[in-house]
Amino acid sequence: MSNQIIQGILLGGYYALIACGLSFMFSVMRIINLAHGSLAVFAAYALWLLASRFHVSPFVGLLIVLPLMAVIGWTLQRFLLERSARGGALLPILTTFGLAIVIDNLLFEQFGADTRSLAPYIGSLSYDSWEWPGSIYVGKLAVIMFATAVVLLGGLQLFLTHTRLGRSIRATSEDPDTAGLVGVDARCANAIAAAIAMVTVGLAGAFLGMRATFDPYAGAPQLLFAFEAAVIGGAGSLWGTLIGGIVLALAQTLGAQVHPQGFLIGGHAVFLVVLFVRLSTSGLGLRGLLRLPSRSAS
Amino acid sequence: MSASTSPVIERGTATSRIAAVAVAVIIALLAIAPQFLSAGAVDRMTALFIYVILAAMWNALAGFGGLVSVGQQVFFGLGAYFAIRLADAGLNPFASLFVSAIVVGVVSVPLSLFMLRLRNGEFAIGMWVIAALTHLLVNLDRLVQGETGTSLISLNVYDAGTRRMTIYWLALASMTALLAMLFGLLRGSTGAAIRAIRDNEDAAASVGVRVTGTKRLLFVLAAFGIGIAGALWLATSITFQPKTYFNVQWTAYMIFMVLVGGIGTFEGAILGALVFFLIETWFGGAGVWYLIGLGATAVLFSLFLPRGLWGTVEERFGLRLLPVGYRVRLPGNPTAPADDGTAPSPRQTTQHQEKA
Amino acid sequence: MSLLSVENLVVRHGLLQAVRGVSFTIERGETLALVGANGAGKTTLLRAIAGAHQPAAGRVLMDGADLTGVPSHKRVGMGIALVPEGRKLFVQMTVEENLLLGKTAGRPGDWSVDKVLEMFPNLKPRRHARTGHLSGGEQQATAIGRALMSNPDVLLLDEVSLGLSPLIVDRVYAALQGLISSGTTIILVEQDLNRALAVSDRVICMLEGRVALEGSSKTVSRDEVTKAYFGLHRKSSGSVPA
Numbered sequence: 001m002s003n004q005i006i007q008g009i010l011l012g013g014y015y016a017l018i019a020c021g022l023s024f025m026f027s028v029m030r031i032i033n034l035a036h037g038s039l040a041v042f043a044a045y046a047l048w049l050l051a052s053r054f055h056v057s058p059f060v061g062l063l064i065v066l067p068l069m070a071v072i073g074w075t076l077q078r079f080l081l082e083r084s085a086r087g088g089a090l091l092p093i094l095t096t097f098g099l100a101i102v103i104d105n106l107l108f109e110q111f112g113a114d115t116r117s118l119a120p121y122i123g124s125l126s127y128d129s130w131e132w133p134g135s136i137y138v139g140k141l142a143v144i145m146f147a148t149a150v151v152l153l154g155g156l157q158l159f160l161t162h163t164r165l166g167r168s169i170r171a172t173s174e175d176p177d178t179a180g181l182v183g184v185d186a187r188c189a190n191a192i193a194a195a196i197a198m199v200t201v202g203l204a205g206a207f208l209g210m211r212a213t214f215d216p217y218a219g220a221p222q223l224l225f226a227f228e229a230a231v232i233g234g235a236g237s238l239w240g241t242l243i244g245g246i247v248l249a250l251a252q253t254l255g256a257q258v259h260p261q262g263f264l265i266g267g268h269a270v271f272l273v274v275l276f277v278r279l280s281t282s283g284l285g286l287r288g289l290l291r292l293p294s295r296s297a298s
Numbered sequence: 299m300s301a302s303t304s305p306v307i308e309r310g311t312a313t314s315r316i317a318a319v320a321v322a323v324i325i326a327l328l329a330i331a332p333q334f335l336s337a338g339a340v341d342r343m344t345a346l347f348i349y350v351i352l353a354a355m356w357n358a359l360a361g362f363g364g365l366v367s368v369g370q371q372v373f374f375g376l377g378a379y380f381a382i383r384l385a386d387a388g389l390n391p392f393a394s395l396f397v398s399a400i401v402v403g404v405v406s407v408p409l410s411l412f413m414l415r416l417r418n419g420e421f422a423i424g425m426w427v428i429a430a431l432t433h434l435l436v437n438l439d440r441l442v443q444g445e446t447g448t449s450l451i452s453l454n455v456y457d458a459g460t461r462r463m464t465i466y467w468l469a470l471a472s473m474t475a476l477l478a479m480l481f482g483l484l485r486g487s488t489g490a491a492i493r494a495i496r497d498n499e500d501a502a503a504s505v506g507v508r509v510t511g512t513k514r515l516l517f518v519l520a521a522f523g524i525g526i527a528g529a530l531w532l533a534t535s536i537t538f539q540p541k542t543y544f545n546v547q548w549t550a551y552m553i554f555m556v557l558v559g560g561i562g563t564f565e566g567a568i569l570g571a572l573v574f575f576l577i578e579t580w581f582g583g584a585g586v587w588y589l590i591g592l593g594a595t596a597v598l599f600s601l602f603l604p605r606g607l608w609g610t611v612e613e614r615f616g617l618r619l620l621p622v623g624y625r626v627r628l629p630g631n632p633t634a635p636a637d638d639g640t641a642p643s644p645r646q647t648t649q650h651q652e653k654a
Numbered sequence: 655m656s657l658l659s660v661e662n663l664v665v666r667h668g669l670l671q672a673v674r675g676v677s678f679t680i681e682r683g684e685t686l687a688l689v690g691a692n693g694a695g696k697t698t699l700l701r702a703i704a705g706a707h708q709p710a711a712g713r714v715l716m717d718g719a720d721l722t723g724v725p726s727h728k729r730v731g732m733g734i735a736l737v738p739e740g741r742k743l744f745v746q747m748t749v750e751e752n753l754l755l756g757k758t759a760g761r762p763g764d765w766s767v768d769k770v771l772e773m774f775p776n777l778k779p780r781r782h783a784r785t786g787h788l789s790g791g792e793q794q795a796t797a798i799g800r801a802l803m804s805n806p807d808v809l810l811l812d813e814v815s816l817g818l819s820p821l822i823v824d825r826v827y828a829a830l831q832g833l834i835s836s837g838t839t840i841i842l843v844e845q846d847l848n849r850a851l852a853v854s855d856r857v858i859c860m861l862e863g864r865v866a867l868e869g870s871s872k873t874v875s876r877d878e879v880t881k882a883y884f885g886l887h888r889k890s891s892g893s894v895p896a
Contacts (some may be wrong), residue, residue, distance in 0.1 A: 034419075094596065095596075106590055170744070171744050171755050174746055174747070178738065180727045182800055183756065231420075265434050
């Protein structure tokens with residue numbers, strides 16, 4: 001049992017990875033990007049293509065794919081989201097949902113329905129494990145994944161609090177008009193934030209591909225996982241996202257113990273329970289299920 | 299606005315009175331149409347009616363209630379699932395279609411207590427989680443046999459011809475009734491509240507509009523209507539596979555129809571359903587490219603024509619066939635901004651209606 | 655050439671015309687006071703100069719360069735800084751972070767966090783406190799400091815005394831006096847007429863979006879300004895600028 005708990009915690013690292021981009025973008029631009037999961041799957045396919053066609057290891061492939069994701073994020077914000085957000089809070093939901101459909105089906109058109117995985121291209125890492133005291137075996141990949149999540153979240157936190165660009169992004173997220181009046185190019189800050197978010201999505205996509213299989217329509221569940229982890233952990237800091245990811249993964253692990261189909265049900269159920277508790281305790285002030293990660297920073 | 303002229307408040311226009319007659323004629327023609335149509339055409343028309351229901355219901359929620367949901371497939375799937383369950387329990391299959399929709403409506407009430415407290419994107423994706431979870435739970439039902447699915451077997455006691463005609467008329471009647479309900483709702487006292495919420499939720503709340511109650515009404519109506527659509531779809535296709543019915547594709551279709559037709563306009567949703575129906579008829583065979591086209595069109599409309607086809611026409615020409623609001627005409631100054639033509643008209647009508 | 659000139663500026667909020675054809679210039683080192691009743695268009699005028707509102711007609715020139723279409727953040731880079739009405743601090747961020755944000759435009763100059771803290775010693779112990787937790791006077795000091803951090807050529811001050819106790823207002827103005835005598839160009843909006851006339855070289859009184867009176871603060875009489883303030887000058891004399 002303790003073995004499963006440890007596996008669950010490590011899996012939480014993956015959910016934190018995929019959630020942090022979603023909540024980061026929401027906190028800065030107030031947009032929930034419904035194409036989030038599809039973009040992660042896109043990144044996984046990009047790595048798969050590099051590995052299978054050009055024999056580029058997925059880790060090396062990240063050097064190509066992550067900058068590509070940054071460019072996509074920047075472009076997305078500048079040409080799609082910025083325009084769409086001017087039409088109100090509802091329009092970006094529709095725009096990004098349409099985008100998700102386009103991406104999913106383009107992937108299907110290009111790569112077919114077969115499920116793929118990056119596992120064959122990372123050698124023994126996909127199955128190697130360390131033995132911990134108490135005859136607990138932890139997968140090396142899972143540990144790397146968790147460590148990446150911690151480093152990424154911590155790095156993002158430091159970036160937001162200690163750099164000029166980070167301050168500009170936080171100022172923009174708080175009040176874009178006033179940010180402009182003190183000299184911050186709010187459009188640029190938003191575009192950079194979107195680029196950063198997409199880099200995290202690229203990383204999440206890489207781990208998705210390494211730890212499991214994916215197909216062109218795998219984006220939707222990833223979006224739901226990201227959203228659930230972000231909401232569960234949404235106490236206001238990036239570290240909350242990590243906790244949210246761990247809770248989600250543990251609930252799934254527990255669900256799988258109860259019933260063969262219980263993995264996903266457990267995850268959704270814990271999300272709804274947390275939501276219910278949050279709603280019944282917070283009163284009406286529920287503008288921010290997903291809150292600003294910078295708020296806890298001081 | 300000068301005080302010397304006395305404004306005339308209108309609830310319809312000459313065009314709208316002609317349109318009302320035309321609507322009655324069209325419905326009558328549709329009712330007798332199966333006599334002249336091939337079996338395949340009847341099936342397609344049934345599908346069209348279901349699309350109109352889906353579009354109108356999603357529009358009621360998003361266009362009028364300001365609630366964008368990407369999880370409406372939950373009600374579509376539940377409409378079909380409850381119909382299976384009810385028929386299995388011995389209810390007449392045709393009756394079970396409508397009892398099922400009522401059950402869906404009832405289920406949506408407690409759900410609304412919970413979900414309506416979420417905002418914007420959180421509501422949208424929260425509904426998706428609900429749909430995903432419901433799908434998984436329905437899969438657990440032994441009767442459904444997981445993704446293998448089951449069928450509405452009891453419908454097979456009727457011969458194919460009778461079945462086809464009955465479903466056609468049921469779909470036509472359901473569509474007409476739901477549209478009439480929505481129209482009545484929008485023209486009645488709730489309509490003013492609905493339009494006030496659509497234009498500015500916080501302002502509406504501050505002047506005493508019952509925001510949550512009105513939203514709940516729309517949420518339940520949409521659940522009920524989409525439940526009927528799902529049950530009717532089950533009746534046309536007989537087989538029930540959870541994966542097909544709980545597919546987010548259904549919501550994608552709804553969004554496409556409403557976005558293209560004109561979000562927040564009564565006529566727009568119907569127009570959008572027609573456009574979608576034609577596109578599906580012509581390009582549905584193109585498979586994946588067809589879906590890419592739908593998604594891309596939705597993106598382009600949301601960016602460049604967010605008011606949709608009908609909204610744009612309405613704005614440009616002041617045309618209103620089925621008026622759900624009020625119009626104020628200033629006799630002295632027919633080109634005043636209060637008269638629609640320059641300003642976005644729905645907002646104008648609301649503003650003046652509230653003053654009246 | 656004037657440092658800043660405003661030519662026939664018209665600014666609308668929807669159907670409402672807040673500023674209706676305002677023209678004036680300000681020379682380097684000058685202090686200009688804008689007075690007028692609530693709703694006269696003073697705040698809108700300042701915000702339009704800073705680039706927060708796009709004018710419907712007319713233009714703003716800085717050092718002869720047309721600012722039409724220049725977004726607000728670039729105007730900061732060109733030397734225009736606004737201390738907005740209501741202070742508009744980033745309340746989730748600390749005093750120091752707010753001040754550092756003022757440096758974003760990267761204009762050369764000698765303003766620094768330490769210099770601001772020297773000017774407003776009351777901020778020293780609050781350096782790492784979030785501005786949401788500060789008192790009104792501390793917040794105002796931070797807002798002024800944030801604008802100064804961009805080393806502006808023109809400082810626009812919108813009602814810096816709003817909501818502050820008289821004692822604190824005195825303190826803020828004492829600090830501003832140093833700026834004024836050091837030759838910083840300032841346009842300030844101030845409700846207190848005596849104070850406005852005392853600190854400025856020139857005064858403009860606005861009425862319903864127009865300039866009702868313009869004159870030297872030293873020679874103009876308080877009575878004249880009061881008349882222009884309430885629109886009484888229209889009956890009494892023909893000295894209304896077009």
